[in-house]
Amino acid sequence: MSDYFDMHCHIIPDVDDGAKNIEISLNILKKEYKDGIGNIILTPHYRVGMFETPEEKIRENYLYLKEQVRDEIPGMNLYLGCEYHVNMEMEEELRARPQLRIADTQHVLLEFSGADSAAYIKERVYVALSLGYQPIIAHIERYPALEKDFDLIDYLRRMGAGIQINADAVLGEDGRSAKKFCRKLIKEDLVDFIGSDAHNMKERKPRMGEVIRLLRKKAGDGYVDHIFRENPQRILDEAVQ
Secondary structure (H helix, E strand, C coil): CCCEEECCECCCCCCCCCCCCHHHHHHHHHHHHHCCEEEEEECCEEECCCECCCHHHHHHHHHHHHHHHHHHCCCCEEEECCEEECCCCHHHHHHHCHHHCCCCCCEEEEECCCCCCHHHHHHHHHHHHHCCCEEEECCHHHCHHHCCCHHHHHHHHHHCCEEEEEHHHHHCCCCHHHHHHHHHHHHCCCCCEEECCECCCCCCCCCHHHHHHHHHHHCCHHHHHHHHHHHHHHHHHCCCC
16 A cells, blocks of 8 residues: 555654755655555644744745655655644744644644643643644653553543554554553554654654554554544545635
């Protein structure tokens, strides 16, 4: 299959701590395509004081990458999103910066800090929902406040938040604890999306093919299609007209 999605990655060249140049970007994308990923939602960081690349540069580099992909990887589709690091100015920033949304939809990929409390995460998710956005909590396995609180994770999903985990964590590349946590989330059907969170072809390379093969064996074709095709496609289906 080549119609699966990677909906969390850092592949646009020279805009954050991801791919540093177009060659690295194309190498990552070729690996993704080989692994059956034909749709990529690119999610460069936005974090006040750390990642504040001008929107014009992000869009320019994104369009250049699309041109190169059109020639070198025909059939691969790229969409522009963002990984937004949550802060107390979230309301104003989401209103003022439409580029923080995913692919011109109302979906927002929200990143929290490992030091954030469960109460803070819950409150910020609620605020995003109250403003009319559809929050997706990025790599939930990184937040100690939620690591053992499966009831709260279930509650966040019932509120309307999507739950995303990283392929590396499922495969055990981020340690035994993260692997155990992610496997239990999958078993309890508390996962909506799995992304590569790829940054390069070395220590943070894409492992989507590996996790797809694992989950096909452990959970079946239907589950794989649901996580890697159906759920991400729903994001694009809800694009703002």
